Amino acid sequence: MGSGHDDGSEVTLPPRQDLWIGAITVTAIVLFVCTAGAALSLAFDAHRSDRPADRWLMIALLLNVALILFGWRRHRELSSEVAAHTRAGDRAHHLAARDPLTGVLNRRSLTEEGATLFVGARRRHKAMALMMIDIDHFKAINDRHGHATGDAVLRLAAAEITRIMPSGAVLARIGSDAFACGFLFDSGHPATVERVVERTISKFAQPFKCEGLALAISASVGIARSDNGCASFEALMRGADSALHAAKHAGRNRYAWFDQALEREEAARALLETRLRGAIARQDIVPYFEQQIDLATGGLRGFEVLARWDTPDGMVAPAVFLPVAERTGLIGDLSFSVMRQAFLAARDWDAGLTLSVNLSPCQLQDAWLAQKIIKVLTEVRFPPGRLEIEVTETALFDNLALAQSILASLKNQGVRLVLDDFGSGFASLAHLHAAAFDRVKLSRSFVTALDTTPDHAVMINAVARLGECFNLPITAVGIETAETGERLRALGYTRGQGQLYAQPASIANTRRLLAQRGLLRQPGPTIANPHRAIG
Known part of the structure; x- marks a missing residue:
């Protein structure tokens, strides 16, 4: 999915000398088409009459052929260079859009992809749910076991969330220990969202096994829905964040839905x-x-x-x-x-x-x-x-x-x-x-x-x-x-x-x-x- 931003990954146009080579090649092909028939006819007549062929005409013909072969080879090389540059640009765009530790989207890409999903929800007459997931007491893991273990926990968390989320979901890491996930659902059946959230909290309540340790962690989740007073994706993010604060304030290891009362409390x-x-x-x-x-x-x-x-x-x-x-x-x-x-x-x-x-x-x-x-x-x-x-x-x-x-x-x-x-x-x-x-x-x-x-x-x-x-x-x-x-x-x-x-x-x-x-x-x-x- 394209991000629409300038990240320096665009394909560069061929340099001027390649344009000249292309022009020469085209000219050589045109000349070959124009002269090849005549040159071949004269060469055939000379062969039947045992007269020597026109030397200069044959040189011109061979030069046309050489120019055509050179131009074709240079065209292949240029096409290969452009393809390699395109692949490098695609890779650069991919790296710019992803969190390097977990491989999921980063915060900037979430804003773009989430806005697209938000518009798509209205077009398809559905609602969009946005979950904000915060790992409880993650700092204690870093302090006790080191940042390498903390990084391993984050990678496992991203993998588990990816497995739990429905198809078409957008997942991003938005903080040191926080993730956001957006997906579409039927607005008449919010229980679908709650089942996803409950599976997530249940999974995080189980020990995470990494670096030879069984780490007991939990997760707090805030949820907002696009059909509940959120007029934009930015408003949806603010709502999910408010709900997350409510879940943590209520004791962590739980989830909370956003509503207007929460917004007033947050203010x-x-x-x-x-x-x-x-x-x-x-x-x-x-x-x-x-x-x-x-x-x-x-x-x-x-x-x-x-x-x-x-x-x-x-x-x-x-x-x-x-x-x-x-x-x-x-x-x-x-x-x-x-x-x-x-x-x-x-x-x-x-x-x-x-x-x-x-x-x-x-x-x-x-x-x-x-x-x-x-x-x-x-x-x-x-x-x-x-x-x-x-x-x-x-x-x-x-x-x-x-x-x-x-x-x-x-x-x-x-x-x-x-x-x-x-x-x-x-x-x-x-x-x-x-x-x-x-x-x-x-x-x-x-x-x-x-x-x-x-x-x-x-x-x-x-x-x-x-x-x-x-x-x-x-x-x-x-x-x-x-x-x-x-x-x-x-x-x-x-x-x-x-x-x-x-x-x-x-x-x-x-x-x-x-x-x-x-x-x-x-x-x-x-x-x-x-x-x-x-x-």
Whole structure:
């Protein structure tokens, strides 16, 4: 299929000298036709009368024959050259239209071929479906097994998608780990499309065997159809992309159809992202502090730092802006902005009060994360021994080796480590030991259901016994009643936080609370060279 663009593969016209050779050859043929009869007749008469033939006429005849043979040979050579050039041009066009790794179309060719298919759908009174397929957690494969294995996975993925797609489909690789596939279907039978999508997701859910490994991957798919508000192929691509984001947001390893509501949601997310970037730059997202209480004495032991975004239109819930920050890669900037504000605010608090900061799983993919945190601590002169870094169980599994390295670097500088949301993931005892955690926080879901779900009560008891065996203090989150707090204290839980004690408070309100309790102190002596790098 032609692409219609200038890629330098056109056949070049013959050079001027070949045109002259062609003209001479044609002239020689005309002369031969005109003179051959006469020359042959004279030669025959001379032979019968034993007279010598006209020498010059015979030379002219032979010269005509030689010119004709030369022209015919040159014509064959020229035809061969033109054919070779045409094949080279076709190959160049093929290479320009294809992804070199997988052999399927590239993004530019998809736009051209897809637009042609889109027009053909209308002409044939059919609808066009466009699937966008994203390999989930593909970066982890590259990080763990190398780019050669990642490339092998992509080639296998392209081959599997090609086998699944119906005849006449257009398949392209449009990103590092993303493919797009368009095909026609009867608009009255969208289940045809869903069967193709379900086969694709099912295939990707099975282990991919390559490079001697059995790799567990999955795929998220977004689907758009041309007869649902998509007036062009570009609109169809935008719709499929929006549906893909919805599928990934819903938990991955699934598909979603595009509709107008999704388009409005995508526009709202884009607006929120723009506002979020500005809010981070202006430090409009600020730290709030949730009290952590000693369950044995009722004394204040520290605070968990929470991000809050208060706008003129009201408070934006963390559940709204934090996923956007993670999806857009802004979570690192947001986290460090809130950390820096919290450290500055807490420098003159009582030395026994700790700050707990949560790290996103995305942040644990940054090999320089520990150095960045220590740099902030040094610049604002906040003691590392008063900082507790919290990571969730699931964050450990994205890249366990890198996470352990980061956490070990922080611990070496005096930062304490907390395994957050324990019981909701798959952390093993080996992981508790390998990361050398200083504290474990029980998942909120177990605490809130303590009085109503017997299984959760068993889990809470088991975690308490685990803490005793490993000499790990246990924190309970989400305590709402005095009875729950007392029950947890009796089980051996050392810290608690939740609505029973206080709502998260702003910097100003937290400072007033500490002043009332006499927990503010004068800042310590100035540290020489506060910008000194710490490994």
